[in-house]
Amino acid sequence: MSGHGHIPDATVARLGLYLRSLEAIDGTGGCKVSSYHLADLAGVNAAKVRKDLSYLGSHGTRGVGYELDYLKFEISRALGLGSVWPVVVCGIGNLGRALAGHDGFRDAGFPVVAAMDSDPVKVGSVIDGVPVYAPIELAEVVANHRVAIAVIATPASAAQSVVDNLVSAGLRSIMSFVGTVVNVPDGVELRAVDLTTELQILGFHLHRDSS
């Protein structure tokens, strides 16, 4: 068994971490990695590593471990890497500008190919190699660059209408840095990264520990 059935969300969220951890190993030819070694690099429990990898149908060798190169290949394939998913960044404020120029995205196979902003002064400019377009051009930009993913870094007030536009343009994967709730129809995946919430969680524990 252990075929290519359904992979749990918690596992998917860790696969990228495993992959990056594995790339930190000097990968000579048929090098082997144990679940304990990988667990140590990734900062998780070894049993969890084995269970996660078993969902890939990945067959390590008992008494030996996992073959480094093959394991990297399998994780990459499971995550759909190898494909390149072009990204558009909406909202070129403080944060949007940083995200547009963030090399880590390109390196991971998510090149930022375009940015959108409603400010006419910014439209037409090029920021960190990324051209800025007006919102009206969205559908065209998505089609021309085969954009697969949108990143929203607009002010909260504009977020919902921007998301509606993105969905209209056919995008189905959105990463939001806006702290407010935005609604998307079924079939569209929205991942919210909420920096304020993260800080508030830290603040909560500081508060608890100091009282």
Added chain:
Amino acid sequence: MSGHGHIPDATVARLGLYLRSLEAIDGTGGCKVSSYHLADLAGVNAAKVRKDLSYLGSHGTRGVGYELDYLKFEISRALGLGSVWPVVVCGIGNLGRALAGHDGFRDAGFPVVAAMDSDPVKVGSVIDGVPVYAPIELAEVVANHRVAIAVIATPASAAQSVVDNLVSAGLRSIMSFVGTVVNVPDGVELRAVDLTTELQILGFHLHRDSS
């Protein structure tokens, strides 16, 4: 019962969202809010809202709902807001600069009071009102500004040593934007915000849906 016992992590993570959702309501005097209304605003299940709020010892009124102002007060208190927790940003690259100037942090009670960078050219400058210090000055900066939280936006290669410095300086709450694993001793809370992983999760679902 429902006293001030232990509040589950999942609940803590949602309290800030509830608070921001409530602030979107025109809060006239003794205005009442039902769990269904708040659930709609926050995009979650109404039963979850009620259970979350019950952990606060918050007593709504059956048949009526929660009193808006009092509920906001209670959530704020539970989260330890009202206190102000000064933040230091480490690493003034693309992302660090954006975070240092991010108004949302200050507005939520987490003012960025200082930044650290190892580049001598940046040290001594002021970015978006935030002064940049050298790593050697960390302990002094932490003491002078009563820094409670650190945000790490350095290159991956520097992250571990920066974190070690922060811990030595007495900081116990760290938010990391670095994609690699960093180790912290017991008693230090590290929250990792991994943008690459988020994109890879979106990519995973795109890949699954298109195959």
Added chain:
DNA sequence: GAGAGCTTGTGAACATGTGAACAAGTTTCT
């Protein structure tokens, strides 16, 4: 005051995630 119509708070069922433990298989050493 009795009853209808709400809404809260919580018990219980279900779903998901975690980690210890161990059988089964591989390698190494003698």
Added chain:
DNA sequence: AGAAACTTGTTCACATGTTCACAAGCTCTC
């Protein structure tokens, strides 16, 4: 070959999180 030392894959028990369902309680109307 046999024993010892490893490591994987999987099962099981437990912890956490989610959602339904409903009793208990409040308000309003008649």
